[in-house]
Amino acid sequence: MTxxxxxxxxxxxxxxxxxxxxxxxYCSDECREMADHKRNHSKQSTVNFKPQQGTARRELTDLIxxxxxxxxYRDDEINWQLIGSQIKxxxxxxxxxYSGIRYCLWYMIEVVExxxxxxxxxxxxxxxxxxxxxNAEIYWRQQQxxxxxFREFQGHNKRKIIKPHTSRKHYxxxxx
Ligand SMILES: [Zn+2]
Numbered sequence: 001m002t003x004x005x006x007x008x009x010x011x012x013x014x015x016x017x018x019x020x021x022x023x024x025x026y027c028s029d030e031c032r033e034m035a036d037h038k039r040n041h042s043k044q045s046t047v048n049f050k051p052q053q054g055t056a057r058r059e060l061t062d063l064i065x066x067x068x069x070x071x072x073y074r075d076d077e078i079n080w081q082l083i084g085s086q087i088k089x090x091x092x093x094x095x096x097x098y099s100g101i102r103y104c105l106w107y108m109i110e111v112v113e114x115x116x117x118x119x120x121x122x123x124x125x126x127x128x129x130x131x132x133x134x135n136a137e138i139y140w141r142q143q144q145x146x147x148x149x150f151r152e153f154q155g156h157n158k159r160k161i162i163k164p165h166t167s168r169k170h171y172x173x174x175x176x
Contacts, residue, residue, distance in 0.1 A: 007031035056098035056175075060087070063102050064125055067109060071117040079124060086126045096133060100176040104129050104136035111139060137176045 002011045005027035006020075017025040018032055026032040051057040061083075068078045090096045108114045108128060112135075116125045 005031050007035040056102070057087075060098045060102040060105075063105060067105070067125060068117065073117075083124050083126060086124060086129075090126065090129055094130060094133075096129070097175045099174045100133065100137065101126070101129055103140055103174045103176075104133050107136035107139055108132050133176075140174060140176070 001014045003014045003017050003025040004010070005012055005017070006024050007026055008031050010027050012025065012027045014025070017027060018029065019025055020032065026035065051061055064083060065075065065078065069075070087098075087101070090101055091098065105116075105125065108116060112132070114128065114132075116128065
């Protein structure tokens with residue numbers, strides 16, 4: 001009687017096959033290892049990390065994904081396991097907010113123009129957040145002041161009502 005190797009599909013004698021669980025057979029240790037690796041890898045990268053849509057946490061992970069994609073990473077090459085534990089640490093131990101971390105990332109990349117994604121060192125795009133979080137918050141407050149001053153200036157000088165941009169899609173709320 002023959003069975004199929006679950007990994008490579010080769011027909012093998014059932015007596016010689018490596019049996020795992022009830023119905024899974026492999027032709028060799030190598031195929032078994034490859035299958036394990038593939039399973040762990042896909043579990044880590046996809047199942048583990050998709051927070052609910054419309055949450056501040058999801059807005060953060062969407063931005064992280066966007067920056068990795070722009071740097072040439074495929075979705076399954078992003079180390080969500082590491083990123084997930086870093087986010088948890090920043091929120092629980094540093095007391096940071098998801099939207100504040102998101103703004104800090106945007107600030108580091110778009111304003112300070114830091115290079116955050118680099119294969120030559122360990123870690124992730126979030127490594128520098130603790131060093132820049134306060135600076136990002138200061139920058140955000142300055143921007144709010146500037147916007148306010150601009151609105152007041154327009155109001156006094158032209159008596160023209162500026163319709164504020166309220167779309168959450170373009171300006172998700174920020175909290176530090
Ligand atoms: Zn095989």
